[in-house]
Amino acid sequence: MERIASFTVDHTVLVPGLYLSRRDGSVVTFDLRFKRPNAGDLLSNAEMHSVEHLIATLLRNSDRSDAVIYFGPMGCQTGFYFLFDESQLSCSEAIALLQRCFADAAVYDGPMPGKSAAECGNYVNLDLPLARTCCAWYVDRIAGWTEAQLVYPNA
Numbered sequence: 347m348e349r350i351a352s353f354t355v356d357h358t359v360l361v362p363g364l365y366l367s368r369r370d371g372s373v374v375t376f377d378l379r380f381k382r383p384n385a386g387d388l389l390s391n392a393e394m395h396s397v398e399h400l401i402a403t404l405l406r407n408s409d410r411s412d413a414v415i416y417f418g419p420m421g422c423q424t425g426f427y428f429l430f431d432e433s434q435l436s437c438s439e440a441i442a443l444l445q446r447c448f449a450d451a452a453v454y455d456g457p458m459p460g461k462s463a464a465e466c467g468n469y470v471n472l473d474l475p476l477a478r479t480c481c482a483w484y485v486d487r488i489a490g491w492t493e494a495q496l497v498y499p500n501a
Contacts, residue, residue, distance in 0.1 A: 365377040
């Protein structure tokens with residue numbers, strides 16, 4: 347059976363940051379890595395869910411929303427995937443958009459997006475202060491990140 351490309355990445359040397367995971371035509375997938383899986387410090391369900399709601403909402407309300415395809419958590423709980431249309435948004439522009447959205451999320455003071463039974467099947471574990479803390483931490487990780495840094499360390 348063919349191995350999934352992401353399984354060829356050496357996760358023991360992967361540090362938090364932004365990586366180009368794959369290209370499928372004009373659809374680009376960024377790997378937003380938050381934690382190292384071998385360090386045992388996975389994101390909690392509440393962290394994953396809260397960051398997902400906040401960042402997905404900010405991306406879809408940004409001035410580049412037409413290029414946004416998807417933002418969501420990795421099953422391994424070490425980060426998120428961001429999919430966008432490269433015909434509308436370059437990789438450099440996508441980096442800048444993520445930097446801006448995470449910076450905005452770190453200081454966001456409105457209501458937690460989607461925090462009701464009608465809007466989300468698991469709204470009870472959404473935590474805005476937790477999301478802000480995670481986003482502020484990640485802002486520092488990707489500050490100054492460039493397109494040249496999108497390469498996985500073992501690629």
